[in-house]
Amino acid sequence: MWQRFSRGLAKVEAAAVGSLILFAAGMLCVQITARALFNTSFSWAEESVRYAIIWMVFLSCGLAFRKDAHISIDVLRQILPGRARTVLELLITLVCAVLAGLLVWYGTAMVQTLYRFGQVSPAMEAPMYWFYLAIPVSGVLMLIRLAESLVRILRRRPVREPAPVLAG
Numbered sequence: 001m002w003q004r005f006s007r008g009l010a011k012v013e014a015a016a017v018g019s020l021i022l023f024a025a026g027m028l029c030v031q032i033t034a035r036a037l038f039n040t041s042f043s044w045a046e047e048s049v050r051y052a053i054i055w056m057v058f059l060s061c062g063l064a065f066r067k068d069a070h071i072s073i074d075v076l077r078q079i080l081p082g083r084a085r086t087v088l089e090l091l092i093t094l095v096c097a098v099l100a101g102l103l104v105w106y107g108t109a110m111v112q113t114l115y116r117f118g119q120v121s122p123a124m125e126a127p128m129y130w131f132y133l134a135i136p137v138s139g140v141l142m143l144i145r146l147a148e149s150l151v152r153i154l155r156r157r158p159v160r161e162p163a164p165v166l167a168g
Helices: 002-038 045-066 075-079 082-117 128-132 134-154
Strands: none
Touching: 002 045, 002 134, 045 128, 045 134, 075 082, 082 128, 082 134, 128 134
């Protein structure tokens, strides 16, 4: 049951991130074309791309935890024996969970403050709390993925293969 939920959530996250990438790329192309061909621009285009990228980055954090793909220095993980490695992984996961919890806590407080004050973005005049909502939402998604990691560590299952590193 949980695996099905987790896979479904990952698909929704990936679809949202992919859609945001396509939106940002498309909007930048439209903005460049409008400037180059018609000598005009949309005041809200760059701002919408900026906020799309912010949402994309925050949503990607949960996916990265799911695939164990965050940048890490794993020298200790490689040299420590089994039990010590498990303790290290447990400690790292708990510290990350505390930080994700702080994102949820303070992000929610920030969203509530922006909602109360009714602040809007300069060009689009959209409520700013929509954009800051990325912080607590990503914190919740990270907590879900970190809970999965915690269960995996406690059950002593092997670490998932990290995402391949692209060399350029």
